[in-house]
Amino acid sequence: MKNITRARWGAGLACLGFVLAGMTGAQAVLPDSTFEGNDGNLVVNTAGNIDWANVPGRSTGVDRDPGRTDNSFGQGTKEDDPATTVVTGSIPPNKNDLTRFYEASEQAANGDIFLYLAWERLVNIGNANLDFEISKNPTAGFTSASTGDVDLNRTAGDLLVTYDFAGSGTPTIGLNTWLTAGNGDSADDCFAANTLPCWGENKNLTNPPAGVPPVAEAAVNTVSVTEPIAGGTLGIGLFGEAAINLTDAGVFEEGECEAFGSAFVKSRSSSSFPAELKDFIAPVPVNISNCGSITINKVTQDEPVPGTKSFDYTTTNLTPASFSLVNGGSQAYNGLAAGTYSVTEGAQTAPWSFVSLVCSTATGVTITGQQVSIVLGPGQNVTCTYTNKFTKGQPSITTAQDLIPNDNLTLSGGIGTPTGTVTFNLYSPSDATCAGTPAYTQTVNVSNGTAATTNTTFHATAEGTWRWASSYSGDAFNDPATSACGVEQFTIDNSVP
Ligand SMILES: [Ca+2]
Ligand SMILES: [Ca+2]
Ligand SMILES: [Ca+2]
Ligand SMILES: [Ca+2]
Incomplete structure (x- = not known):
């Protein structure tokens, strides 16, 4: 593996002429991740790894009870149509009845963003064809209690992770991106629909084109497994998981900040993409992002009237380009793409003086006097604190005698x-x-x-x-x-x- 240059899935794919060596069969984790995403269970099997039992930041979606109160999509709702109809009633015996789903994401040491997904179903009917919809923005009011019309709040660049399991073997993980008019896309770019907006090309992440290393792995349990989160056990074929390197999949472009805040799962009635949607589990908030932040704090020592002296700062590549802070104040820049930024505190004159400038990390940070330059990596959060001082004055005394003489x-x-x-x-x-x-x-x-x-x-x-x-x-x-x-x-x- 050492000599392989890992390809990003995007433009220039045709240039990748090298042979992928050493990628043999199932592996417990994707390169640069420690998540056991293709062992078909929820517990850690190799010390030092993570799995669903201990993955940080896990989000959990729980469906309504199976049976008459379960909610599902009806009226022929399909993937490409954001206008959905929610109905209640038991899921047909020959369709997948979802019960729970899990989501987690993390940023690897090399900056890549990984997404982990899992689903559980009530009955093993063999095939499992389902999609995780990962949205930048939530659909207001869409909860497990929703019924009737629900218009999904889709934004260009939203993700659809397709999960197709044929009943045995390795599931196929695909990725579609939501396309809208005005972004240079046309209806020809739609995967199944013939009009915008639509889901675009379905990239096969587990079996990519020749020359592109797989960026996803997945498995459905082939033995009964422990469910450490909900408790109990899951019989054969009731649990499926996947791990995806979203950066290598081309979701996160260098120099762009992307953030996804909502996710839910739904089942298709067949392996066909345009098939009707059936059961779903309502959305839960998630935090999948390569966006970084810079926060500037201001502290003044010995200020006689705290919080009244305003200090001025100028920046490069940040908006607003300048700001002012008083003692205890702070300025936060969120949603920053990887890049180079700087903040400079204005010169101090008596009785004010500069004491120190300290940042939360040394990585990518260069401090020169009252200026900090930050080479911000994906998802990196840097907090810097300026400390200034107020020095009391020291007056000197001059006296002059003044007499009224008499004799x-x-x-x-x-x-x-x-x-x-x-x-x-x-x-x-x-x-x-x-x-x-x-x-x-x-x-x-x-x-x-x-x-x-x-x-x-x-x-x-x-x-x-x-x-x-x-x-x-x-x-x-x-x-x-x-x-x-x-x-x-x-x-x-x-x-x-
Ligand atoms: Ca696992
Ligand atoms: Ca495991
Ligand atoms: Ca449901
Ligand atoms: Ca269900």
Whole structure:
């Protein structure tokens, strides 16, 4: 097997000229899968494998009770007609009476999407011809309780997996795709119908054309098997399963995101594709997808008012191309095809700073500063978290003194009680000899031998030494007197810490 280049089922099929070697008979699992899809039972037989008993994400459809309350398609409902009619009543003895179905899907390590399907029937009537319809979108209101007209909600690209078992041997698994007008398809592309919309070509997945490796395996139980999910046992021929590599079958194209959300099973009245439909089991939600996602989270440390600062991000190959997040916010891009995407956080300026950018995986992820570039694989989900920080400010202190100076004077040693006036002069630090014009001056009358300024408006703010020099006017009994420059002084010094 090592030297075989596995072919994708699509364009270029004619170019495949190599010989498929080593593909001998039944194998328990398809390459790149560990699901035991062709051993005809539900339990794990080889350690490390998975089977219905333990497959992750299993979806289960259960039919209504067999007998008069069972639902089925009537009025000649056929595969190509989305307008179906649901009737109730027992399934005819010569038609398959389905009881349960299972679905699961997974993405292998190599990115391939695998689909696993199983059905169970009440009675082994030999042949089993049934189809699993895998829809992108559910049919609203279509449940096990539906009766009458049901219009199936089909979308271009919906899948129909045909399961034909002749009563013995290996079942044949086929795949049809729903075709609609406007996609370049014509009625000639229909498998059985002669008008669009219709089911297209039925690809034989278990017995493909020469040169294409099988992409499906299937088996119906040839011995009584345990039913580990519903309990009990299933007699010979009551259980069928299949495993399909949907990627190799061409369902998932590189660079395209496809998601299927609903599945149900129905039986045909014969192996013919246009045969009437009979029993069905109502749809259940499924999740078959190669779509990936990118989620960006934002955390801010030490933000004083949480959640108010908005950070801007730009992207490449994502829509919307830009977004903003506050603390605790997130932006999710879902439904992404495999490809290359990037997200860049805007530059931070104080008080905000970038701390870290961490993603949930390293696979395909390149982080450069505040940019993350992601080579997203099929079905890959990547979450990245930006952390930024708010740093508190640190103010510095500058002070400046502001004084309102006043002075007072007392006359002593004169004759009698001196009268007259006193002129107070205050000189700024730039005038150390009191020679210039005073910065402040006030003349006041002497009263009982004393005088005092009454300044309330002049402010001394300049640094340095301020000097007072005052003079007495004298009176009839006393001569004038003058105080020396700077006999009184004060210093404003703002520089001392
Ligand atoms: Ca199995
Ligand atoms: Ca098994
Ligand atoms: Ca039914
Ligand atoms: Ca049934």
